[in-house]
Amino acid sequence: MTDNLADLPFQELVRRVRACTLCSDVLPCGPRPVVQLSESSRILVVGQAPGRRVHDTGLPFNDSSGDRLRDWMGVTRDTFYDEQKLAILPMGFCYPGTGKSGDLPPRPECAPAWRQVLLDRLPDIALTLVIGRYAHAWHLPDGESSVTGNVKNWKRYWPEVVPMPHPSPRNNLWLRRNPWFEAVTVPALRERVAAILVEA
Structure with a gap:
């Protein structure tokens, strides 16, 4: 990658x-x-990084996490996978493998190599959903030290950015302990998503 990536055709x-x-x-x-x-x-x-099923299919959020995320957003699979409407850029683009307690973190080489140059080429983004702690660390550098803290402070970033927990089934306990997220934040998110898609 010796040439200037910013000068390349999209x-x-x-x-x-x-x-x-x-x-x-x-x-x-x-x-x-x-x-x-x-x-x-x-x-x-x-998001964070593709899981094994996403790696195998090449389709982002093509798993139970994606089902829950689409429900939170109030969108169909067809809408979700319409790149003219939705961009999906995880913190790591490739499946990093599995450790003792789930998938490994996103590879650290990915974001410095690609992230900013891609974000700079998305001029029409009206809403960014920031999911999980690695995404929070990059996109909310002045945020709280915990995912829960950022998600609780979602109105601080509204309406351009929504800090979110990961929709993985592994987070079911977090959702039970924090029912306000699905009771308050999710309905507001659905309204915001719907309004943006009407404009698209």
């Missing part, structure tokens, strides 16, 4: 992202960057 930049092999020697299943984006995307979904 489709060539995306092609290079999808062909990236930066972490190939440490990825247990090999590189398969899974992203979705268009210069006309209106909503940006920022």
Whole structure:
């Protein structure tokens, strides 16, 4: 990547992202960057990193976490996977493997190499959903030290950004302990998403 990525045509930049092999020697299943984006995307979904099923299918949030996320957003699969409407850029683009307590963190090489140059090419984003602690750390540098703290302070970032917990079934206990999220934040999120999509 010796040339200036910012000067590349958008489709060539995306092609290079999808062909990236930066972490190939440490990825247990090999590189398969899974992203979705268009210069006309209106909503940006920022997750952690693809899970094994997403790696196998090449479709972001193609799992139970995605089902819950789409429910929180109030959108269909067709809308969710319409890149003209939704961009999906996890903090790590490839499946990092599994550790003792679930998937490993996103690879640290990914964000410095690609993240800002891609974000700079999404001029029409009206809403960013920031999901999980690695996404919070990047997108909310002045935020709280915990995911719960950021999610509780969601109105601080409204209406451009919504800090969110991860929709994984592993977070069911968190959701039971914090019922206000689905009672208060989720309805507001659905209204915001619907309003943006009407404009799209």
